Amino acid sequence: MALLEIRNLSVSFATSTGLFHAVQGIDMSVDPREVLAVVGESGSGKSVAMLATMGLLPDTATITADALRFDGRDMLNLSAAERRRIIGRDISMIFQEPIASLNPCFTVGYQIEEVLRVHLGLGKRERRARAIELFAQVGIPQPEARLSSYPHQMSGGQCQRVMIAMAIACKPKLLIADEPTTALDVTIQKQILDLLMTLQEETGMGMIMITHDMGVVAETADRVVVMFKGRKMEEAGVLEIFEAPAHPYTRALLAALPELATGDRLPTVSDFVDAEALAGGA
Template identity: 60%
Template sequence: MLEIRDLRVRFGAFPAVDGVDLDVAPGEVLGIVGESGSGKSVSMMALMGLIDPPGQVSATALRFQGRDLLGMSASQRRRLIGKDIAMVFQDALASLNPSYTVGHQLEEVLRAHLGLRGAAARQRATELLEQVEIPDAASRLKAYPHELSGGMNQRVMIALAIACSPKLLIADEPTTALDVTIQAQIMDLLLRLQREQGMALVMITHDLAVVAEMAQRVAVMYAGQIVETGPLPEVFEAPKHPYTAALMEAIPEHNRGARRLQALPGIVPGALDRPTGCLFSPRCARVQPHCREARPDVVEGVRCFYPLIEESVA
C-alpha cells in the first residue's frame, strides 16, 4: 500500500530524515520507535505533505497505492490526505480549532471529502463520536475543544481521522499528556477501529510495550535513519542492532533488582555534531574503528557493521 524509498527531509544543513526506506501493507500495524529527535514524526509529516519551508523533502519513491505523492498537484494531494490517508497528532487541543465546535469541524471534513451536508453530515458526525465511544454524542457536537477533557479531545481527533474510512491511519504519539488509564483506552480504541475497518495503522511511540502488544512489525529509528526493522516479537526478543538492544535494556522490567535503570549515554546527534561514520558510533559500546569512518547500509533489516548475533534481551 505504502512505498517509501530514500526519503530525506532537510532543514537547512540539518538532515532530519536521512534516507528512510519503509513499506506498509494493507491492514498491517507497523510500530515506529526511537528517542525524541530520531525523525519519526518528521518522516510521517513529509508523507502527509505537512513540511513547510525552509524544510525540503525528497525521495526516490513516495507512493501510496501506486500513486506518486511527490508528483501530485496540491489539489490532488488535498483530495487524498484526510480521506485515504489520515493522521492523529500528538496534542489534540493544539490540533483542533478552538474557534469552532467539534460538530462543525467533523462536518467540514465530511463536506470536503464526501460531499455530505446538513442533516446527513450531522447524523454522520454523531455516529463518528459514538464510534469513538464519546457519551451523549449528539450534545457533544455543540461543544468547543476547551470544554472537553484531554481524553475526549483525543477521541474527537480520532473521529476526524476515521471520518472518511481511510486506508492508512498514522497515529503520532496519540496518548501524549494523557493519564495511564486514558492511554490504555485510546490504544484499545485505535486497535479496535483498525480491526473493524481493516485499515493499515502506523503507530509512532516511545512506548515499546505498546508496540509489542499492538504491532506486527517494528521500525527502529535513530538520527533520521531506520537502524533495524523486522517482525515482532522477533526483533524485541533478539535485537540485532546495538541501539535496539539498548532500548530494550532500559525497560524497567529488565532492571529488576538493580539500583539504577540502565541508560544509554549521550544524545541523538543534531546539526552540528553529526558523525562522519555510523551515526550511533559515539554512543555504541561495541564501536570499532571502521564504524567511525564509514556509514553502514541496511543488510537483512539491520544498519550495522557488527550486528548482535544470537543474543537476546532476557
C-alpha cells in the same frame, strides 16, 4: 502490493547555521490490514518522516525520495490539488497533542463536520448524522450534545477521541497515529489503544503507530522500524525485535526500559551503547 511504499526518503531543514538533516535515507512500507510501529527516542525523525509523507512540513523543509507511492499512486508527482484529495481522506493522521491540534475557536462538531463537507461533500443533515455516529463509535458519551462543545470543555482523553473520529471520518485506507496516548493517564491510554486496534480490525485499514513506548509496540504492531538520529537502524517482525534484536541500538533501547531497571538509577541508551559513535557510523 504495499499500501504505502517509501524509498530513500530524506528531509532537511534550512537553519541559520546551514542544513539540518532530520531524516536520512529512510525505507519503509506498510500493507493493508498491517500495523507498522515506528519507534525511537524523541528527536529520532519518526514524526518528521510521516509529516513529509503527508506533505505537512513547512517551506523550510527540503524533501527528497526515490519513491513515495500510496495505493499505487506516485505521490512525488501529484499536484497540490490532487494531493489534497488524498490527504485527510485516504490517508489521515492523529497528531500528538489533541488540544493543540483542535481549533479552540470552533466547536468539535463544526470541526468534524468540516472534514465531511470538504472531503465527502455531505449536506448539513448528513454531516450531523455522520458526526453523531462517529462520536458514538469512538466512545464519546452523549454524542449529539457533545457536538456543541469546545475543545477546552472536554478532557484530554475526550479530545483525543475527537481527533480519532476526525481521522476515521472518511474511512481512510491508511491511518498514521503519532504518539496517540501521549500525556494521557494509564487507564485512558489503554482505552485509546484498544479503540484504535478495534477500528483497525473492523475497517481493514493499514496503520503506522509512531511511538517511543515499547509496551505499545508489543501490544499493537505486526512489524517494527527502529529509528535513531534520522536513520533506520533495524526493521523486523515484532516478536523478532523483542526476542532477537539484531542491531546494537535496538538492544540498547530494550535494555533501557524502566521496567527492567534493578538499581537506584534508571538506565539510558548510552549506558549500553555509544550513541554518538553509532549515529556517525549508521
